[in-house]
Amino acid sequence: MLSRKASCNSHGQDSYYFLGWEEYKKNPYDEVKNSSGIIQMGLAENQLSLDLVESWLERNPEATEFTNGGTTFRDIALFQDYHGLPAFKNALAGFMSRIRENKVSFDPDKLVLTAGTTSANEILMFCLAEPGDAFLVPTPYYPGFDRDLKWRTGVEIIPIHRSSSNGFKITESAMEEAFDHAQNQLNRTVKGLLITNPSNPLGTTMTRHELSQIIHFANAKNVHVISDEIYSGTVFDSPSFVSIVDLALQHENSHNGDDLSSRIHMVYSLSKDLGLPGFRAGAIYSNNEAVVSAATKMSSFGLVSSQTQHLLSSMLSDEKFVQKYLSENRTRIKTRKQMLVSGLKDLGIECLNSNAGLFCWVNMRKFLKSNTFEAEMELWRRLIYEVGWNVSPGSSFHCVEPGWFRMCFANMDERTLAVAMRRIGQKEI
Amino acid sequence: MHRVFFPDFPWKTLQNNLHNGPRPGPYFKRITQLPLSLLSTTISCSFPANSSFVFVHLSCYFISYQVKNPTSLFSLKTMSYVSSNRKPLLSRKATNDGHAENCPYFDGWKAYDKDPFHPTQNPSGVIQMGLAEHQLCFDLVQEWLVSNPEASICTKEGVDKFRDIALFQDYHGLPAFRNAVAKFMGRVRGDKVEFDPDRIVMSGGATGAHEMITFCLADPGDAFLVPTPYYAGFDRDLCWRTEARLLPVVCHSSNNFKVTRKALEEAYAKAVEANISVKGLLLTNPSNPLGTILDRDTLREAMSFINEKNIHLICDEIYAATVFRQPDFISIAEIIEEDQEYNRNLVHIIYSLSKDMGFPGFRVGIVYSYNDAVVECGRKMSSFGLVSSQTQYLIASMLSDDQFIGKFLLESAGRLATRHNDFTDGLRQVGIKCLNGNAGLFLWMDLRGLLMESTVEAETALWRVIINDVKLNVSPGSSFHCSEPGWFRVCIANMNEETTKVALARIREFVLRNGNKPNRKEKCWQSDLRLRLSFRRIDDVLRSPCIMSPHSPIPQSPLVRTRT
Numbered sequence: 001m002l003s004r005k006a007s008c009n010s011h012g013q014d015s016y017y018f019l020g021w022e023e024y025k026k027n028p029y030d031e032v033k034n035s036s037g038i039i040q041m042g043l044a045e046n047q048l049s050l051d052l053v054e055s056w057l058e059r060n061p062e063a064t065e066f067t068n069g070g071t072t073f074r075d076i077a078l079f080q081d082y083h084g085l086p087a088f089k090n091a092l093a094g095f096m097s098r099i100r101e102n103k104v105s106f107d108p109d110k111l112v113l114t115a116g117t118t119s120a121n122e123i124l125m126f127c128l129a130e131p132g133d134a135f136l137v138p139t140p141y142y143p144g145f146d147r148d149l150k151w152r153t154g155v156e157i158i159p160i161h162r163s164s165s166n167g168f169k170i171t172e173s174a175m176e177e178a179f180d181h182a183q184n185q186l187n188r189t190v191k192g193l194l195i196t197n198p199s200n201p202l203g204t205t206m207t208r209h210e211l212s213q214i215i216h217f218a219n220a221k222n223v224h225v226i227s228d229e230i231y232s233g234t235v236f237d238s239p240s241f242v243s244i245v246d247l248a249l250q251h252e253n254s255h256n257g258d259d260l261s262s263r264i265h266m267v268y269s270l271s272k273d274l275g276l277p278g279f280r281a282g283a284i285y286s287n288n289e290a291v292v293s294a295a296t297k298m299s300s301f302g303l304v305s306s307q308t309q310h311l312l313s314s315m316l317s318d319e320k321f322v323q324k325y326l327s328e329n330r331t332r333i334k335t336r337k338q339m340l341v342s343g344l345k346d347l348g349i350e351c352l353n354s355n356a357g358l359f360c361w362v363n364m365r366k367f368l369k370s371n372t373f374e375a376e377m378e379l380w381r382r383l384i385y386e387v388g389w390n391v392s393p394g395s396s397f398h399c400v401e402p403g404w405f406r407m408c409f410a411n412m413d414e415r416t417l418a419v420a421m422r423r424i425g426q427k428e429i
Numbered sequence: 430m431h432r433v434f435f436p437d438f439p440w441k442t443l444q445n446n447l448h449n450g451p452r453p454g455p456y457f458k459r460i461t462q463l464p465l466s467l468l469s470t471t472i473s474c475s476f477p478a479n480s481s482f483v484f485v486h487l488s489c490y491f492i493s494y495q496v497k498n499p500t501s502l503f504s505l506k507t508m509s510y511v512s513s514n515r516k517p518l519l520s521r522k523a524t525n526d527g528h529a530e531n532c533p534y535f536d537g538w539k540a541y542d543k544d545p546f547h548p549t550q551n552p553s554g555v556i557q558m559g560l561a562e563h564q565l566c567f568d569l570v571q572e573w574l575v576s577n578p579e580a581s582i583c584t585k586e587g588v589d590k591f592r593d594i595a596l597f598q599d600y601h602g603l604p605a606f607r608n609a610v611a612k613f614m615g616r617v618r619g620d621k622v623e624f625d626p627d628r629i630v631m632s633g634g635a636t637g638a639h640e641m642i643t644f645c646l647a648d649p650g651d652a653f654l655v656p657t658p659y660y661a662g663f664d665r666d667l668c669w670r671t672e673a674r675l676l677p678v679v680c681h682s683s684n685n686f687k688v689t690r691k692a693l694e695e696a697y698a699k700a701v702e703a704n705i706s707v708k709g710l711l712l713t714n715p716s717n718p719l720g721t722i723l724d725r726d727t728l729r730e731a732m733s734f735i736n737e738k739n740i741h742l743i744c745d746e747i748y749a750a751t752v753f754r755q756p757d758f759i760s761i762a763e764i765i766e767e768d769q770e771y772n773r774n775l776v777h778i779i780y781s782l783s784k785d786m787g788f789p790g791f792r793v794g795i796v797y798s799y800n801d802a803v804v805e806c807g808r809k810m811s812s813f814g815l816v817s818s819q820t821q822y823l824i825a826s827m828l829s830d831d832q833f834i835g836k837f838l839l840e841s842a843g844r845l846a847t848r849h850n851d852f853t854d855g856l857r858q859v860g861i862k863c864l865n866g867n868a869g870l871f872l873w874m875d876l877r878g879l880l881m882e883s884t885v886e887a888e889t890a891l892w893r894v895i896i897n898d899v900k901l902n903v904s905p906g907s908s909f910h911c912s913e914p915g916w917f918r919v920c921i922a923n924m925n926e927e928t929t930k931v932a933l934a935r936i937r938e939f940v941l942r943n944g945n946k947p948n949r950k951e952k953c954w955q956s957d958l959r960l961r962l963s964f965r966r967i968d969d970v971l972r973s974p975c976i977m978s979p980h981s982p983i984p985q986s987p988l989v990r991t992r993t
Contacts (some may be wrong), residue, residue, distance in 0.1 A: 001774065001802075002645055002646060002800075002802055002803065002806065003644060003645055003646055003647050003648050003651075004648050005644055005645070005648075005806075006644070006645045006646070006802065006803070006806040011806075011809045011810075045596060047592075047596065050591070050592045050595065050596075053591070053595070054588055054591050054592065057583050057588050057591065058585060058588060061583075061584060061585060064581070064583040064584075065584075066571070066574065072567075072571075073567065073570065073571050073574060074564070074567040074571070076790055077567070077570070077787060077788045077789070077790050077791065078562060078564070078787070078789060078790055079789075079790040080634075080783075080789040080790045080792075115633055115813065115814045115815060116812075116815070118812050118813055119633075119813045119814060122813055126520060126522050126523065126670055127519055127520055127522070127523040128518075128519060128520055128523070129520055130520050130521060131649075147809075147812070152644055152670070152810070152813075224518075262518065263518065271598075275595065275596065276595045276596075277595075277596060277597075277598040278594055278595050278596055278597040278598045278817065278818030278819070279595060279817050279818060279819055280598075280815050280816075280817050280818075281817075288518075288519075290518070290519055290523065290524070291519065291523070294519065294522075294523035294524070294528075295523075297528040297530065297665075298528075298670070300633075300634075300636050300637075300665075301633050301636055301637045301640050301666075301670075301813065301814055302633035302637055302792075302813055302814030302815075303633060303634065303792050304792075304817070305790070305791050305792050305816065305817035305819065305820040306790030306791060306792075307790070307791055307817065307819060307820050307823065308817040308819050308820065311583060311819065
């Protein structure tokens with residue numbers, strides 16, 4: 001009675017990534033009411049700097065008010081232009097540039113506003129690929145991509161495997177292998193690569209060399225590159241962040257006549273950097289006018305609320321606030337991450353060396369009974385039910401090596417993290 | 430030369446270019462001598478192997494134009510369709526006309542954009558009557574906002590909620606939001622029915638809702654029956670990315686465009702014959718563009734029809750609260766309760782606050798389904814277009830204020846009734862009739878008497894006159910797939926009283942100047958027609974002569990003019 005899409009499970013919600021959330025909801029930790037409940041360490045949210053936003057709001061009531069002299073409620077309530085509020089796009093372009101220390105500047109006319117990156121990624125799939133086509137995605141990757149890239153679009157994800165042997169870096173041979181597998185064994189046309197930089201779940205940024213390799217590869221195969229830079233504002237340590245937009249520009253300058261820049265696209269959102277996932281404020285950035293044009297029309301299916309655009313345009317145009325926020329936010333993330341890393345280190349648990357993100361990629365391989373995913377699941381169940389941690393097993397991120405877990409640290413207060421650390425110390429794993 | 434057929438090439442863009450752009454000469458090597466004005470709508474393009482030129486085939490007329498230097502001709506901003514080695518860079522969906530925006534009727538918007546009416550700054554400009562918006566009650570909302578600052582999470586009264594709301598991205602939606610919307614939907618229907626908050630699924634406006642329900646119910650190639658005339662946006666919303674199709678159920682003015690069982694059966698039979706799988710029926714009630722409501726018999730027939738055929742029923746009730754006069758609105762939610770034999774799993778309601786409250790910018794779309802599996806699937810799909818939590822919070826506050834809502838609904842109906850009467854009276858005085866309607870934000874105006882002949886071409890010609898001479902941007906019936914030429918949708922709730930008077934005066938003056946033209950049997954090729962539309966050839970190729978998407982730019986909005 002329903003469509004095939006409705007009846008299949010490509011929405012990906014049967015994955016362990018989401019099942020852990022279900023368990024947490026049944027028995028959530030609360031300092032007072034349920035101190036033995038499960039601590040949520042599976043949610044990559046940034047709750048560390050919302051007080052800065054709150055105090056900005058308190059200091060700037062007129063910025064978001066509806067006045068008769070300036071913007072009226074009526075103007076905002078009626079505004080449904082899919083090109084977006086110019087003031088918001090200008091402010092967002094400026095904000096994105098600030099995050100990249102002004103090494104790149106963004107043209108507001110190349111921005112397409114979308115309902116979060118969930119929608120942005122799906123729109124790009126609809127624009128760049130036919131049902132049945134493939135996109136190469138390096139593992140481990142965010143489980144939501146299985147839904148966002150594949151579900152309603154009919155696009156397939158072919159993994160480019162990364163392993164700990166070289167710190168989970170992308171290699172040329174891994175890309176070639178994935179491409180070959182897609183085209184020759186699975187008979188699918190590869191339309192592009194999608195990378196997340198900084199990486200979820202690794203928490204690392206890609207080096208200039210890695211990005212160049214990717215661009216070189218995409219150029220040779222004549223395919224697109226989408227860079228999901230949703231965590232770009234969470235880079236708290238060196239090496240400093242290199243955006244694909246930066247590299248694309250450099251490549252363009254040195255290879256005249258190439259249409260590479262028409263195949264490079266970036267995706268962004270304010271959900272992680274500003275900690276505002278509820279506002280559904282996402283964007284696509286592309287040099288390809290046809291993509292911007294098509295994506296803009298497709299954004300009709302999920303525009304950003306004009307009320308939210310109005311609020312955010314005020315906030316992000318305040319340069320002093322933005323500067324202070326970005327710097328303070330990075331510091332807090334770094335401190336919190338170090339707390340988790342050193343806490344784990346004291347227990348003999350190592351994390352991948354990271355310089356970004358709201359989580360650590362934790363090496364629990366030595367606790368596995370065997371080097372298998374079954375053993376990983378068993379360990380995960382013990383972590384949830386015996387230790388009371390909802391962490392995310394590496395297999396839910398399609399990692400090829402069992403034993404890695406993503407642990408989030410920015411979605412709780414310091415005391416809760418301390419409790420989490422104490423718990424594992426008390427248990428025998 | 431190897432001929433490759435590109436069915437999804439944006440031929441409408443090309444067509445527009447060929448008309449608006451350079452004449453034959455530098456770009457065309459004309460192979461036959463027939464004039465360019467006889468360009469048909471069925472154009473296909475082929476890229477020969479060496480791609481130095483393009484053949485434009487006008488298959489109906491067996492004319493070919495060899496287009497030289499295609500890249501320069503096609504060098505629009507939107508052109509980056511192929512990479513340097515001819516591999517398609519973008520998908521078919523990104524490059525076809527499924528968004529339904531490339532159409533001749535762009536002219537109306539262009540005319541308005543170039544010369545927008547302003548009572549003092551540009552009193553002779555074009556008045557926008559093509560935008561179905563409800564602008565009559567903002568004063569009430571403004572007043573409520575001032576008295577309820579805590580409804581905003583940005584004010585000092587509300588900022589303590591900021592954090593929780595900003596972090597809230599659960600696709601179930603804020604419980605307070607769902608409760609408030611369910612209650613409001615009940616109120617709008619005179620509390621004759623109750624809605625279950627757990628069946629409320631969010632979406633990116635009704636636009637997102639229609640696409641989402643289609644993804645849930647239909648596979649590519651499946652079809653929905655839809656009575657004509659219907660809102661042009663459906664072509665995009667239900668068909669573009671979903672690859673579903675719309676099949677018209679033709680309605681006629683002879684019985685006030687009633688949706689008859691006979692018409693439904695005919696449309697269904699036609700689909701079966703053509704081997705098309707029909708998945709459902711889409712009704713808009715109250716109707717856009719008719720401004721009428723469906724009576725109880727029609728709704729019952731529709732229910733019986735879909736139950737018999739075991740297909741879905743999607744009821745778009747986006748204009749439910751714009752009913753300003755008797756008879757009372759009857760929702761499908763009421764009909765469902767009448768007979769336990771009805772299969773509730775087939776029924777889904779689409780709703781939004783864009784029309785009833787006048788908040789199109791807030792993108793509050795709702796799918797309300799009686800089918801649990803659809804609710805569950807829809808909820809997961811709503812991730813692609815959730816309502817901003819900031820907006821959910823505001824709406825939850827506003828719609829739970831019973832006193833305010835009661836006052837708003839009453840006042841809104843009253844003001845719509847007055848505006849409707851002002852227009853219909855004014856039009857009646859010069860002999861223009863409208864379909865007798867009691868809802869909506871527009872009139873369905875009968876200008877058949879002013880047509881030179883009963884054809885789409887004549888309607889288009891009249892429409893151009895209305896835009897260019899009378900200076901009103903109204904929407905021609907053909908853009909709503911109306912089967913009878915001569916009807917026009919005129920929006921009346923998106924302007925103030927002064928503008929209303931000006932619009933009426935202009936219409937009066939035009940009618941008195943031109944009078945009624947008798948229908949001429951003989952055809953005449955009107956040289957000022959820029960498009961020769963062979964109506965008999967239109968069928969599915971010219972699926973969507975359309976009005977501009979409501980999400981397309983409204984450059985005169987002060988917010989668009991703002992540049993910081």
